[in-house]
Amino acid sequence: MPRIAYVNGRYIRHAQAAVHIEDRGYQFADGVYEVCEVARGYIVDMTRHLDRLNRSLSELQIAWPMTRSALQLVMREVVRRNRVINGLVYLQVTRGVAPRDHAFPAPGVKPALVVTAKRSDPAAAAKKAETGLAVITVPENRWDRVDIKTVGLLPNVLARQQARSVGAQEAWFVDPDGTVKEGASTNVWIVTRDSRLVTRPADHGILRGITRATVIDVAAKLGLEVEERAFSVAEAKQAREAFITAATMVVMPVVTIDGTPVANGHPGSVALSLRHAFFDIAEKIKA
Ligand code: PLP
DSSP states (O other), rough: OOOOETTTTTTEEEGGGGOTTTBHHHHHHOOOEEEEEEEETEEEEEEHHHHHHHHHHHTOOOOOSSSSHHHHHHHHHHHHHTTSSSEEEEEEEESSOSSSSSSSSTTTOOEEEEEEEEEEHHHHHHHHHHEEEEEEEOOSOOOOOOOOOOOHHHHHHHHHHHHHHHTSEEEEETTTTTTTTEEEESSSEEETTTTTEEEEEOOOTTTOOHHHHHHHHHHHTOOEEEEOOOOOOOHHTTOOOOOOOOTTTTTEEEEEEETESSSSSSSSSSHHHHHHHHHHHEEEOOO
């Protein structure tokens, strides 16, 4: 069965799907995106993802490419047509196609929309969670509007590659004051020695992760206290646990930071219990 993508009004074979060379996403990274988890046939936290899309679009003065309810239908249709039971649905909206010029195009240029879906293997992810991930730290070098989920991800790409090149799986951006911002595509958490969950406040310094928001709900349901404050790399290295969150991996334990083991170097019980409870508490919309 061929993969199917939605591109500007048409469902077409993924292998043949293409956008115009003057799409402003391609020329200027002038666009935004969302990634939702698909689990057991449901799109997870779609409402929160579309709320964040709305904010990203309005911050950049890009119009919705279609109504919110129509976009929901397209996302569900792409998931169904690709028979994704577990995986991801990706959407990208750019300012559209226009002759290359930095300033916004004339009114009337329509935003461009691409929606794709991809399967993933929940057993492989569960196995990864049992082992945990290695992370490195890198200096923060991004612009100060990382709260907008734009497709301009070059520093994130380079940071992730730097992690890969030393056998790690994620890179954490660190401010000059030594505090941890977030991962290349994840939010960062620690569990302190006195069992408090700590994550950086979702101000302009990080992306307000949807998984992060739902993990705060999950923690409340499990009776765990969450503290939203900055923490240093040194504190993370001495923490009882560390973990990262994202729609692509839900909750993933971190077992080493720059080669230093976190606690005993094995995934912690808090991260694993949040991971296990996540699906039940998150919003689920049948694809
Ligand atoms: N931070 C960054 C920079 C990201 O790119 C992402 C996800 O792509 C996240 C955090 C996690 O966000 P979410 O939980 O909405 O996937």
